[in-house]
Amino acid sequence: MDRAPAVAPEEQPPVTSAAPAPPPPRPRHLLGAWAAGLLLVGPALLIGCRVLDKDGITPVPQLLSLLPWFAVPAALAVLLAAVVRHRALTCTAVVVLTATVWASLPHTPQLVTAHGLPLAQVRVLAANVEFGQATGALTETIRRERPQLVFVSECDRACGRALTAALATELPHRASVDAEGSVGSVLLSAYPLSDHRVIPAVMGMPGATATIAGVPVRLQLAHPLPPMPGQVRLWKAELRRIENAAAGHTGPLLVAGDFNASQDHAAFRSILETGHLQDAARLAEESRTPTWPMEGPLPPFVQIDHVLVSEDFSVRGVRFLDLPGSDHRAVLTDLDLRGER
Incomplete structure (x- = not known):
């Protein structure tokens, strides 16, 4: 009795292991990112008005009196964002802090020298x-x-x-x-x-x-x-x-x-x-x-x-x-x- 020819098993593609999913953010990292974002709201609002050369409406004119002091929450936001390793938020916070420091420099509309x-x-x-x-x-x-x-x-x-x-x-x-x-x-x-x-x-x-x-x-x-x-x-x-x-x-x-x-x-x-x-x-x-x-x-x-x-x-x-x-x-x-x- 003739034997049936052996059928070669179908070639299977090599099994590759899927890349592991990144671990979910830790709750304290999320909390730190949210805190940094909230700290940036005030400085960013005032810097926006400063760049646009506007005093805005309440509470902006009142808060503008404190503009140099808003460098403190902006600096805290940089620190928090760096600690939780949130790159985009860290960059944003650095920009806001730099702009706040720039706006706090003495304002000079023109160089005037008295003559005579x-x-x-x-x-x-x-x-x-x-x-x-x-x-x-x-x-x-x-x-x-x-x-x-x-x-x-x-x-x-x-x-x-x-x-x-x-x-x-x-x-x-x-x-x-x-x-x-x-x-x-x-x-x-x-x-x-x-x-x-x-x-x-x-x-x-x-x-x-x-x-x-x-x-x-x-x-x-x-x-x-x-x-x-x-x-x-x-x-x-x-x-x-x-x-x-x-x-x-x-x-x-x-x-x-x-x-x-x-x-x-x-x-x-x-x-x-x-x-x-x-x-x-x-x-x-x-x-x-x-x-x-x-x-x-x-x-x-x-x-x-x-x-x-x-x-x-x-x-x-x-x-x-x-x-x-x-x-x-x-x-x-x-x-x-x-x-x-």
């Missing part, structure tokens, strides 16, 4: 006396420091009368908005004043022209509303009026007071750029010295009191003075008015 010979040395003091409570401290400071120009915010009628009586010899000239509470403001001068004008605002913003060494110098007190929730639109509008007043002026210009805004606010930077002004503190390398709040549980964390100068002035120095009774530091600035003799 010095015509006069001018000492300027800008102070918020908090509803007149620091009137006595301001009077003592003026007698000690001897400024020729003093810009006083939140100076009610009693404050105005007290300063005028006590300083009639040293600062005999004045421009003012006489009112109660935070609305009152006074501009005191050792130089004759003319052309009194007021920028329309909820709180008083008087201005005048001083004649210094024969040169007319425009003076403007700044005190817009603070960017509290519900009044951000008004805050922006009043800062824009200061900007328009600066932009429409030619010649020497001083704008000083409580701006309720820092260099991290687009509305404040616009005043500098449009009015061709420099912050005296920036020129003196003091632009991150905080002036508010001087009362309460928090240490001062933001500079909102400024002396802005046109290119007709050079800055010799800036000091920040405590005023007992006020929640602001005063800004004392030594300037040289320059021009052709």
Whole structure:
């Protein structure tokens, strides 16, 4: 009997073992990644507004006052993302931290060098006396420091009368908005004043022209509303009026007071750029010295009191003075008015 030919078994493909699936993320790694992401939300939002040159809506204008401090959560986010080995999140956190540090550098809209010979040395003091409570401290400071120009915010009628009586010899000239509470403001001068004008605002913003060494110098007190929730639109509008007043002026210009805004606010930077002004503190390398709040549980964390100068002035120095009774530091600035003799 013939045997049936043996049938060769079908060739089977070589068996290859499948690559092992990556292990699922550990719960603590997921938690770390989520924590890092949440830490980046605030800094990323503020940096976005800073890059777009916008102040946004509440709570952005309020948080922009704290912009340099947001480098802390951004740095923590970098650390957490690196610990959990999340490469994309680590790179994102590094970018946000770098941008936050960049935005915290002193703002310089343009390089300005004052030209001409010095015509006069001018000492300027800008102070918020908090509803007149620091009137006595301001009077003592003026007698000690001897400024020729003093810009006083939140100076009610009693404050105005007290300063005028006590300083009639040293600062005999004045421009003012006489009112109660935070609305009152006074501009005191050792130089004759003319052309009194007021920028329309909820709180008083008087201005005048001083004649210094024969040169007319425009003076403007700044005190817009603070960017509290519900009044951000008004805050922006009043800062824009200061900007328009600066932009429409030619010649020497001083704008000083409580701006309720820092260099991290687009509305404040616009005043500098449009009015061709420099912050005296920036020129003196003091632009991150905080002036508010001087009362309460928090240490001062933001500079909102400024002396802005046109290119007709050079800055010799800036000091920040405590005023007992006020929640602001005063800004004392030594300037040289320059021009052709």
